Amino acid sequence: MQTFVTLVRRELGAFFVSLTGYAVMAGVLFLFGFSMVLMLESLNATPAAVPIVELFYETAFFWLIVLLAAPVITMRSFALERASGTYETLMTTPVSDLEVVLAKFTGNLIFFLITWLPLLAYPLIIKRNSAAPEAVATGPLSTTFLGIFLLGCLYMSMGIFASSLTRNQILAAMNAFGMGLCLFFLSFVSKMIPLGDTWLSKVASHVSMFDHMLDFVRGVVDTRHITFYVSLTALFLYLTLKVVESRRWK
Amino acid sequence: MSDDWMIEVENLTKRYAGHTAIDGLSFNVRKGEIAGFLGPNGAGKSTTMRILSCFMAATSGSAKVAGHDIFTRADEVRSRIGYMPENNPLHTDMRVREYLKFRARLKGLSRARSRERVDVVTEQCSLQDVASKVIGTLSKGYRQRVGLADSLVHEPDLIILDEPTIGLDPHQIRSVRQLIKSLAGKHTILISTHILPEVEMICNRVVIIRNGRIMASDTPDNLRKLVGQESQVVAEIAAPEAELKLCWEQLPEVEYFDIAPSEGDFLRCSLTGREGVDLRQVVFDTVNRKGWKLRELTRNRHSLEDIFVRITRTDKEEEGF
CATH class of the missing domain: 3.30.70.3190 (Alpha-Beta Plaits)
Structure with missing residues (x-):
C-alpha cells in the first residue's frame, strides 16, 4: 500500500511539474468554454426541453475532449519511463508489477478527472444567472460525472496499455487515439443497421458509447453500461500487466 | 561455507532471439568484497547485472543473492540490492531530496526512517549543496552521486553499479571512486567497467567476461601470477x-x-x-x-591491461583454429 500511494503521488506530481499537464488542462478548458458559448447561443435562439447537461453533451465537443485529451494524458506513463531508463530503476525496487500498473492507472485517472472538474462551474453559473434555475438538476449532473468517470477509466486503461507497448510517447498517443477512435466509431454501427431483434443490432446497441453517455446525461444509470466500462477497463489493465510481466519471459 | 557468499551464480544463460548474450556464466563473490566485472563492450556485463537485480529473467541457470534465489524470491532479493543501471537514469523533473525520499519510500522505508536515511546518504555522497535543486539542472558528476545515493538509501547488502564512472571528467571519476572505496566492508559491491586501471585500483576480485563467457575470475594478484x-x-x-x-x-x-x-x-x-x-x-x-x-x-609487474589483452587474445586465437 505504501509503495502504491508513493507511486500514485509521483505519477500525479509529474503532470504538475511538466508542461504537458498544464497544456492539456488549458486545451480542455478552452473547449469547455467554447462549447458553453455555443450552447448558450443556441439556447437563446430556440428554447429546448432537455436537461442542460444533455445540451452540452450534444455540442460534440464532449467527445473531442475525451478522444484527444486521454491519449495525451496517458502517453507518458510507461513510454517515458522506458525511454529515459527509469523503468529499470523502478522495476528493481521491491514493487509488484500489479502495483505499478494500478498506480499508473490511478494517477492518470485522477488527473483526467481533475481536468473535468472546471466543467462543474458552468452549471453553477447558469443556475445563478438564469431565469429558470430549475433547469440545472443535480441528478443528471451527478450521473453525467459518473459517466465521465467510467469513460475515463476505459480511456485511461486503454492509453496506458498503448503506452506500455512502446518507448516512443508520440507513438503511444497515436495508438491510444486510434484505439479510442475505433471504439467510439462502433457507436455509429447501431445507427447504420436497421433496428430489430437481430443479434447484430443488439450487440451494436450494447457497444454504442454514444448511447451510453446519452443515458448518463439524462440521469439514467444502467448497470449494463457500467458492466461494459468496468469489464473493458479490467481487460486493458490485464493486458498492460501482461506486457509489463513480459520482460521476464521475452 | 555458503554463508560467506553474497553472490552465487551458476550456469547463468540468457538467450535473445538469434543470439546468446551470456552463456553458462558461473562465479561467486564473497561478502564485503568489491568485485569488478570486466569486459569489452557488448560482452554481457549489463545483461548479467540486470538479471542479478531481478529486472529480467535468465533463460537457464540459477543465481542467489545473500542466499535467496533471484527467481523464486525476487522481492527478498530486490530489497537487498541497490542497483544503478548504465547511464544512471533519474527523474530529471524532481528535486534531489524529493527524489531520494521517493525512492526510499518505494523501497519500503517508513516515513521517519526514510527521512533519516536520506539525510545520511546526502551527506555520504556530498549532496548537501544541491539537495533542493532539480536533478535536470545538475552536472553529470552530481547526477552520478544522486544515483549512488539512491542505491545506498535502503542500506542494501549488495550494491550493483553498471559503469558508474562513464562519461565523467577525471576529478569526478576520482571522487566517485573514492566514494565507492569508502563503501567497502559495509556493503558488497559489484561494479562493471571497461576501464582497467579502475578495477586495479578499487577491486579485490576480478571477473573477466568476453562474448558472454567467463575468461577468468580471481583476485588481481592471482591473475597476475597466472599470466605473469x-x-x-x-x-x-x-x-x-x-x-x-x-x-x-x-x-x-x-x-x-x-x-x-x-x-x-x-x-x-x-x-x-x-x-x-x-x-x-x-x-x-x-x-x-x-x-x-x-x-x-x-x-x-604485469598490469591488468596485459592480463586482459592476453586472456582475450588467447580466446581469439583459439577461435581462429
Missing part, C-alpha cells in the same frame, strides 16, 4: 652496445632481450628471463663483474 610467470626486467646500463649484446646472448638465464638508447651514455635493456628466474640478481652481478655503471633496475 616470466617477468620482465628493465636495466639502464652505461656500456658499449656490442659488448652488452654479446653478454646477454651468452647468459643462459636470459630468454630474449631488447636494447634501446637512453639519455647520455646509457642504454635501456629490456630482458625477459626463463621461467622462475629473477633476473635482477643476474643483471646486477654481471654489471658488477664487468665494472659497468648501472642507474636503474626494475621488474615490470
Whole structure:
C-alpha cells in the first residue's frame, strides 16, 4: 500500500511539474468554454426541453475532449519511463508489477478527472444567472460525472496499455487515439443497421458509447453500461500487466 | 561455507532471439568484497547485472543473492540490492531530496526512517549543496552521486553499479571512486567497467567476461601470477652496445632481450628471463663483474591491461583454429 500511494503521488506530481499537464488542462478548458458559448447561443435562439447537461453533451465537443485529451494524458506513463531508463530503476525496487500498473492507472485517472472538474462551474453559473434555475438538476449532473468517470477509466486503461507497448510517447498517443477512435466509431454501427431483434443490432446497441453517455446525461444509470466500462477497463489493465510481466519471459 | 557468499551464480544463460548474450556464466563473490566485472563492450556485463537485480529473467541457470534465489524470491532479493543501471537514469523533473525520499519510500522505508536515511546518504555522497535543486539542472558528476545515493538509501547488502564512472571528467571519476572505496566492508559491491586501471585500483576480485563467457575470475594478484610467470626486467646500463649484446646472448638465464638508447651514455635493456628466474640478481652481478655503471633496475609487474589483452587474445586465437 505504501509503495502504491508513493507511486500514485509521483505519477500525479509529474503532470504538475511538466508542461504537458498544464497544456492539456488549458486545451480542455478552452473547449469547455467554447462549447458553453455555443450552447448558450443556441439556447437563446430556440428554447429546448432537455436537461442542460444533455445540451452540452450534444455540442460534440464532449467527445473531442475525451478522444484527444486521454491519449495525451496517458502517453507518458510507461513510454517515458522506458525511454529515459527509469523503468529499470523502478522495476528493481521491491514493487509488484500489479502495483505499478494500478498506480499508473490511478494517477492518470485522477488527473483526467481533475481536468473535468472546471466543467462543474458552468452549471453553477447558469443556475445563478438564469431565469429558470430549475433547469440545472443535480441528478443528471451527478450521473453525467459518473459517466465521465467510467469513460475515463476505459480511456485511461486503454492509453496506458498503448503506452506500455512502446518507448516512443508520440507513438503511444497515436495508438491510444486510434484505439479510442475505433471504439467510439462502433457507436455509429447501431445507427447504420436497421433496428430489430437481430443479434447484430443488439450487440451494436450494447457497444454504442454514444448511447451510453446519452443515458448518463439524462440521469439514467444502467448497470449494463457500467458492466461494459468496468469489464473493458479490467481487460486493458490485464493486458498492460501482461506486457509489463513480459520482460521476464521475452 | 555458503554463508560467506553474497553472490552465487551458476550456469547463468540468457538467450535473445538469434543470439546468446551470456552463456553458462558461473562465479561467486564473497561478502564485503568489491568485485569488478570486466569486459569489452557488448560482452554481457549489463545483461548479467540486470538479471542479478531481478529486472529480467535468465533463460537457464540459477543465481542467489545473500542466499535467496533471484527467481523464486525476487522481492527478498530486490530489497537487498541497490542497483544503478548504465547511464544512471533519474527523474530529471524532481528535486534531489524529493527524489531520494521517493525512492526510499518505494523501497519500503517508513516515513521517519526514510527521512533519516536520506539525510545520511546526502551527506555520504556530498549532496548537501544541491539537495533542493532539480536533478535536470545538475552536472553529470552530481547526477552520478544522486544515483549512488539512491542505491545506498535502503542500506542494501549488495550494491550493483553498471559503469558508474562513464562519461565523467577525471576529478569526478576520482571522487566517485573514492566514494565507492569508502563503501567497502559495509556493503558488497559489484561494479562493471571497461576501464582497467579502475578495477586495479578499487577491486579485490576480478571477473573477466568476453562474448558472454567467463575468461577468468580471481583476485588481481592471482591473475597476475597466472599470466605473469616470466617477468620482465628493465636495466639502464652505461656500456658499449656490442659488448652488452654479446653478454646477454651468452647468459643462459636470459630468454630474449631488447636494447634501446637512453639519455647520455646509457642504454635501456629490456630482458625477459626463463621461467622462475629473477633476473635482477643476474643483471646486477654481471654489471658488477664487468665494472659497468648501472642507474636503474626494475621488474615490470604485469598490469591488468596485459592480463586482459592476453586472456582475450588467447580466446581469439583459439577461435581462429
